Every structure is written in structure tokens, then in C-alpha cells.
Amino acid sequence: MPxxxxxxxxxxxxxxRLLALQDLSPSRRxxxxxxxxxxTTLVALPLxxxxxxxxxxxxxxxxxxxVAVALGRAAGVLAAFVSxxxxxxxxxxxxxxxxxxxxxxLVTFAVMLAVALITTHLAAGLRREAEIADASERQARALYExxxxxxxxxxxxxxxxxxxxxxxxxxxxxxxxxxxxxxxELQPVGAAPQAASAELVLARVAFDSGRPVNSGEHAGxxxxxxxxPLTSPMRVRGVLWVRPLAADAxxxxxxxxxxxxxxxxxxxxxxxxxxxxxxxxxQVDSASERLRSSILSALSxxxxxxxxxxxxxxxxxxxxxxxxxxxxxxxxxxxxDQAVRTSSLVANLLDMARLHAGQVKLRREWQPVEEPxxxxxxxxxxxxxxxxxxxxxxxxxxxxxxxxVLMERVFCNLVENAAKYSPPGTPIDIAAELxxxxxxxxxCDRGCGFPADKSAVFGMFVRSESSQPGVGLGLAICRSILExxxxxxxxxxxxxxGACVVLSLPVGNPxxxxxxxx
Amino acid sequence: xxxxxxPAVLIVEDEKEIRxxxxxxxxxxxxxxxxxxxxxxxxxxxxxxxxxxxxxDLGLPDGDGVDFIxxxxxxxxxxxxxxxxxxxxxxxxxxxxxxxxxxxTKPFGVGELQARTRALLRRQxxxxxxxxxxxxFGEVRIDFARRIVERRGEPVHLTPxxxxxLCVLAAQAGxxxxxxxxxxxxxxxGSAESSHYLRVYVGRLRQKLEDDPAQPKYLLTETGVGxxxxx
Numbered sequence: 012m013p014x015x016x017x018x019x020x021x022x023x024x025x026x027x028r029l030l031a032l033q034d035l036s037p038s039r040r041x042x043x044x045x046x047x048x049x050x051t052t053l054v055a056l057p058l059x060x061x062x063x064x065x066x067x068x069x070x071x072x073x074x075x076x077x078v079a080v081a082l083g084r085a086a087g088v089l090a091a092f093v094s095x096x097x098x099x100x101x102x103x104x105x106x107x108x109x110x111x112x113x114x115x116x117l118v119t120f121a122v123m124l125a126v127a128l129i130t131t132h133l134a135a136g137l138r139r140e141a142e143i144a145d146a147s148e149r150q151a152r153a154l155y156e157x158x159x160x161x162x163x164x165x166x167x168x169x170x171x172x173x174x175x176x177x178x179x180x181x182x183x184x185x186x187x188x189x190x191x192x193x194x195x196e197l198q199p200v201g202a203a204p205q206a207a208s209a210e211l212v213l214a215r216v217a218f219d220s221g222r223p224v225n226s227g228e229h230a231g232x233x234x235x236x237x238x239x240p241l242t243s244p245m246r247v248r249g250v251l252w253v254r255p256l257a258a259d260a261x262x263x264x265x266x267x268x269x270x271x272x273x274x275x276x277x278x279x280x281x282x283x284x285x286x287x288x289x290x291x292x293x294q295v296d297s298a299s300e301r302l303r304s305s306i307l308s309a310l311s312x313x314x315x316x317x318x319x320x321x322x323x324x325x326x327x328x329x330x331x332x333x334x335x336x337x338x339x340x341x342x343x344x345x346x347x348d349q350a351v352r353t354s355s356l357v358a359n360l361l362d363m364a365r366l367h368a369g370q371v372k373l374r375r376e377w378q379p380v381e382e383p384x385x386x387x388x389x390x391x392x393x394x395x396x397x398x399x400x401x402x403x404x405x406x407x408x409x410x411x412x413x414x415x416v417l418m419e420r421v422f423c424n425l426v427e428n429a430a431k432y433s434p435p436g437t438p439i440d441i442a443a444e445l446x447x448x449x450x451x452x453x454x455c456d457r458g459c460g461f462p463a464d465k466s467a468v469f470g471m472f473v474r475s476e477s478s479q480p481g482v483g484l485g486l487a488i489c490r491s492i493l494e495x496x497x498x499x500x501x502x503x504x505x506x507x508x509g510a511c512v513v514l515s516l517p518v519g520n521p522x523x524x525x526x527x528x529x
Numbered sequence: 530x531x532x533x534x535x536p537a538v539l540i541v542e543d544e545k546e547i548r549x550x551x552x553x554x555x556x557x558x559x560x561x562x563x564x565x566x567x568x569x570x571x572x573x574x575x576x577x578x579x580x581x582x583x584x585x586d587l588g589l590p591d592g593d594g595v596d597f598i599x600x601x602x603x604x605x606x607x608x609x610x611x612x613x614x615x616x617x618x619x620x621x622x623x624x625x626x627x628x629x630x631x632x633x634t635k636p637f638g639v640g641e642l643q644a645r646t647r648a649l650l651r652r653q654x655x656x657x658x659x660x661x662x663x664x665x666f667g668e669v670r671i672d673f674a675r676r677i678v679e680r681r682g683e684p685v686h687l688t689p690x691x692x693x694x695l696c697v698l699a700a701q702a703g704x705x706x707x708x709x710x711x712x713x714x715x716x717x718x719g720s721a722e723s724s725h726y727l728r729v730y731v732g733r734l735r736q737k738l739e740d741d742p743a744q745p746k747y748l749l750t751e752t753g754v755g756x757x758x759x760x
Contacts, residue, residue: 322636
């Protein structure tokens with residue numbers, strides 16, 4: 012594998028600081044060290060007798076230093092010993108023998124060896140540091156390149172490919188992304204590496220715990236792969252699977268920091284892709300929402316106009332001069348009633364559609380609960396005829412934060428229902444009192460009561476089994492409105508016969524009323 | 530001025546069938562009726578006919594009914610009844626704030642239309658009489674000169690704000706008054722945020738003046754819009 016890394020155009024850039032010598036195998040380095048020592052001896056031999064022996068020693072020390080710098084620690088140590096040996100044999104009298112005439116040369120040898128070894132140590136250390144710095148710079152640049160590539164990816168597949176290529180080409184590591192799908196199951200993104208089911212369990216462990224899991228620990232080192240969770244700011248989005256191509260578990264361990272950096276880069280990208288999806292989906296949603304709302308408003312306008320004309324025209328038949336005969340007048344009244352009913356049905360349907368589409372924005376204002384109650388009764392007065400509605404409100408009820416229009420609708424529907432399902436002449440009772448942190452309002456009648464399954468009456472298109480007309484939307488609308496207010500609605504039987512609908516409206520924090528000074 | 534017996538009414542409404550029955554209803558009320566289908570036509574007719582009352586649809590093909598009201602209010606005080614859809618409270622409020630006097634929610638019956646028209650024309654006719662020192666409704670009597678309110682002959686104690694609110698309502702009897710208008714008139718400018726005060730004080734007036742405060746007869750709530758004092 013060439014040392015270096017692909018630049019932006021894919022060319023291999025050689026690092027200028029690295030000499031070709033570094034590509035050599037350890038044994039060749041040792042041979043070169045020996046050659047260097049021999050060369051030094053050859054150079055020094057003609058100088059024998061001309062130079063002092065102390066200066067010859069200097070030549071050998073220089074050679075050891077150069078060997079250590081160029082070829083590393085092992086070569087340096089070898090050169091140190093061989094230099095001492097060669098110096099003894101070729102320069103110290105008696106020459107060409109290991110014997111030493113003057114014992115003081117033993118000190119020379121010892122010092123020479125010590126200096127050579129220390130120099131070797133220092134030089135090799137420097138070299139090692141340079142190599143480490145160099146490697147981490149390469150790693151940083153490679154990571155930077157990868158991050159830049161990841162920044163541009165548009166799909167999880169591309170992210171998988173970039174990660175795979177990066178780890179394979181720079182670190183000899185095989186990799187693959189596994190992401191959690193909608194149901195939380197981990198699925199491989201690219202061509203899935205054949206993973207044993209035991210390995211999938213490990214993937215799950217890494218995903219759930221948010222910590223890397225090394226399969227070597229579990230499978231006796233046979234599969235030296237690891238699962239690293241992709242932890243993004245919001246949550247764990249999946250796992251990164253890695254395995255060294257050279258079947259060397261040590262590689263993974265030594266690259267721990269690198270791998271977790273890669274994993275967090277990928278996690279951020281996956282999260283970004285996720286939010287791109289979310290944004291796209293909400294864009295689609297809001298487009299269909301806009302369409303729905305424009306259909307609704309067009310529909311409500313198109314239906315309202317002819318219904319208004321129908322109600323008015325039927326009404327104006329009565330005004331004709333000369334007056335219509337009685338049967339025709341009755342028909343005109345019936346026409347009008349039917350048109351009014353159709354129109355309230357349309358209003359109910361449109362309200363329900365709006366409430367369900369989540370389009371209704373509450374215009375909540377603090378007000379006493381008798382406001383919508385009174386308004387609803389006044390609105391229904393013509394339809395109620397002379398039926399009594401008794402309103403009994405506990406004194407000192409707090410203000411409630413209500414959408415007056417919608418709550419008026421709730422009370423209209425409830426009073427209308429009560430009138431519809433109870434015998435004419437029986438009163439309708441509305442009562443309100445404070446119960447805990449909610450105001451409870453009851454609308455009760457003396458009719459036939461609710462069916463046994465009371466929760467069902469708030470469903471859509473449910474109506475009483477009696478022959479009363481009307482599509483069962485009224486109570487469903489009430490429930491939606493109550494829920495929008497954070498309240499509840501409930502159907503109950505009334506003591507002594509009849510039905511009660513109980514609303515509970517949360518009290519909240521009503522604003523203070525500053526009393527005027529008189 | 531037109532003969533008081535035959536008030537002139539202008540209908541501005543783009544839907545022909547609605548115009549037709551509104552005309553029938555108003556002619557039955559002994560009005561002279563003129564029709565227009567657009568804002569532009571309506572303004573021309575209003576200038577030419579000098580109507581005593583305008584019935585105006587808010588959704589017109591060539592513009593907003595609210596603009597029509599603003600234009601009309603520049604030179605005429607004739608009452609305006611607005612026709613509008615339920616759920617369009619903001620439109621109603623805008624129209625009322627621009628100077629409309631009342632509104633009818635579609636669909637509406639002929640009887641309702643005739644009643645509103647009569648009330649507004651009567652108010653219009655009475656407006657010239659000058660202010661009377663006294664105002665009666667139900668069993669209640671307001672004596673403006675002595676600042677006294679009596680119910681069934683008994684004096685009713687009203688706080689200064691309650692009295693002011695009652696006076697504003699009585700001065701505009703029959704007309705729908707928006708929350709914003711009432712807050713400004715009674716509490717002064719800059720009080721638009723304290724609409725709950727208005728509701729609380731209307732509630733107190735009802736307690737003191739209505740037979741059944743929960744089902745008021747005179748101090749009526751126009752839900753989502755404001756209040757109407759109906760003597």
C-alpha cells in the first residue's frame with residue numbers, strides 16, 4: 012500500500028518528509044547499518060596515524076547517529092556495537108585483533124558505546140515522534156476529506172459508501188452502516204457483510220447501550236469485528252460495523268479514537284438526512300393541508316350561497332300578494348325548515364372537517380362561562396319555542412379561557428340535542444360548579460337517556476335509535492372542541508331519568524380583576 | 530331627503546337569487562329598493578340614490594365589502610347591515626369597526642332581515658330628535674340628568690364604570706358594538722388587551738339589571754364580535 016492519501020483529484024501525494032529508506036524491511040535496514048559501519052571504517056583507515064584515535068571515534072559516533080536517524084532504533088543499536096568492535100579491531104593497538112594493549116581503551120569503548128546508544132535512543136525517539144505526528148496529520152487530513160465528502164451526501168447509501176471507502180483505503184478496515192428503521196430494527200444500508208446472528212445481537216447491544224461492542228471479547232477473537240453506535244445529538248441512529256481486513260484485532264484497538272470520530276461524523280450525517288426527510292414530509296403535508304383548506308373554504312362558500320338563497324326565497328313566498336293558499340304556505344315553511352337544516356348539517360360537516368384537519372386555531376379569551384351559555388340559548392330560542400331552559404350557575408365561578416364561538420357551538424349542540432331527545436314541555440337544565448381545578452358544566456334533560464355504551468355517543472355519525480332526524484356529528488364536534496380546550500366531555504344518566512352531558516373545563520390562571528375605587 | 534314613509538334601501542350583493550328575496554322582503558316593509566352587484570356599482574348607486582339603509586354582502590367579486598363601508602362612511606351616515614358567513618367573525622368585526630351597524634349570518638330568514646331593517650331605520654329616524662334625558666327598557670329607567678338608574682322603581686347602585694358602560698350601550702341601542710369599541714369608549718385607548726374586564730362588567734350589569742342574568746334579554750352577547758344592547 013502506498014503511503015500517502017488521495018488528494019481532491021485522486022492523485023497520490025507523497026509526503027516529502029518521508030524518505031524512501033522508511034519503506035525498507037527491518038532486515039535490510041540492519042544490513043544497511045552494517046554497510047554504513049564498514050564504510051566508516053574504510054574512510055577512517057587511511058587516516059590512521061594522521062588523526063588522533065579520539066577523532067576517529069568521533070567519525071564512528073557520527074555514523075551511528077546518522078544510522079539511527081535514517082534507519083531507526085534497531086539499526087542504530089547494531090551500528091553502535093559494530094562500531095565499537097570495528098574501532099577495536101582496526102584502530103586500537105594491537106591492530107587487527109580484539110585484544111587491547113592499553114587498558115585505558117576499555118574506558119574509550121565504554122564511553123563510545125554509551126554515547127552511541129544514547130544518541131541512537133534520542134535520534135530514534137525523535138524519529139518516532141516525527142512519524143507519529145506525521146501519521147496523525149495524515150489521519151486528520153483523511154478525516155477532513157471524509158467529512159467533506161460526507162457533507163455532500165444525500166442518501167444513507169452514499170454515506171455508507173464514503174465510510175466504507177475511507178476506512179478501507181486508509182486504514183485497511185472493512186466497514187458497513189446499519190441503521191434503525193421506522194420500527195427500530197437495525198438494517199444494513201449497503202451490501203450487508205455476512206453477519207452471524209450472534210453478531211446481530213452485538214449490534215443490538217451496541218445500539219441499545221450506546222457503547223461500542225467488540226465482538227472479539229465475546230467470540231474468542233475469531234471475529235475481530237466491532238460495533239460502534241452512531242450517537243447523534245438527538246438519539247442513537249444506528250451502528251457502524253468494522254473489521255480489520257488484515258485479521259488483526261490490534262488494529263481496531265489502536266484506531267479506537269479514529270473509529271469513534273468516524274462514527275460520530277456519520278451519526279451527524281445520518282441525523283441531517285433524517286431531518287431532510289422530516290422537512291420534506293412536512294412540506295408535502297402542508298401542501299396537502301393548504302389544498303384541503305382551500306377546498307373547505309370553497310365548498311363552504313359554494314354551499315352557503317345557494318342555501319341562503321333557498322332559505323330566503325322559501326321565506327319570501329309567504330310575503331306574496333295575494334297571499335298563497337294555506338297548503339302552499341305550509342309547503343313554503345317546510346321548504347324553509349329543510350333548507351335551514353341542510354345548512355346546519357353542512358356547517359357541522361365543515362366544522363368537523365376543520366377540527367379534524369387541525370385547522371381550527373382557538374381564539375381563547377377569559378370570560379365567564381355564562382357568556383357562551385346565554386348566547387347559545389338566545390340563538391336557539393326560535394327553535395326551542397316555549398320550552399324552558401333553566402340555568403343554575405354556582406356563585407363565584409372563575410373566568411375560563413374559552414373560544415367563545417366554539418363553546419357557543421358546544422352549548423348549541425347540547426341544548427339542541429336535549430330538546431330533540433326529550434318530550435316537549437320538559438325543561439332543559441344547565442348547571443355549573445367548581446370541582447377541583449376544573450369547572451363542571453352539566454346539560455341535562457328528561458328524555459330517554461343515553462344507550463348503554465356511553466362513550467360511543469361521541470363518535471362520528473352515531474345517533475340515537477329513535478326516529479329523530481340529524482346526522483350524529485353534534486356530540487363528536489363537542490368532544491373535539493372540548494379536547495382542543497384541554498377539557499373533557501362525558502355522557503351520564505340523570506337521576507330520575509334523562510340524560511346529562513358533563514363538560515369539564517380547566518380553570519388555568521385567570522387574570523386578576525382590579526376593582527375600581529369609587 | 531326621501532319621503533319618510535318610503536325609505537330607500539340599497540342592496541349590494543353579487544348573488545342574484547339572494548338579491549331577489551332581500552328585495553321582496555324589503556319591499557314588503559314598504560321600502561324603495563335599489564340593487565348593485567359589485568363594489569363599484571354599489572358606490573355609484575349609493576352616490577346617486579342617497580339610500581337610508583344599505584344591505585351589504587362582504588364577499589363581492591371586485592373587492593372587499595369593508596372598503597365599501599369606509600368609502601360610504603366618508604360622506605354618508607346611512608346604517609349598513611352586513612351579510613356574512615358564520616365562522617368569519619374577523620370579517621364581521623372589521624366591517625363593524627369600519628362603520629357597519631349590524632350583521633346577519635348566512636343563511637338568514639326574511640323575518641330576521643325585516644326586524645333588523647326596521648330597528649335600524651327607526652334608530653335612524655330617532656337620531657334627529659335630540660337626546661332624551663331619560664331612557665327606559667324593561668323595568669329599568671336611566672335618568673341621564675341625575676345619573677340615576679332605577680329598576681322596578683328602586684334605585685340600583687352602579688359603579689362609575691358600570692354606569693359609563695351602560696350609557697355607551699344605551700347611546701348605541703340596537704347596534705352591534707365591537708369589544709374594541711366598548712373598551713375604548715369605557716376604559717379609554719390602550720385597553721384593547723383587557724377584554725376580560727369588559728366581560729366581567731357586562732356580567733355585573735346583567736346581575737343588576739336582568740331578570741335572568743344567564744339568559745339576558747337586553748344586554749346581549751354577539752359571540753366572537755361584541756355586545757348589543759336591545760331595549
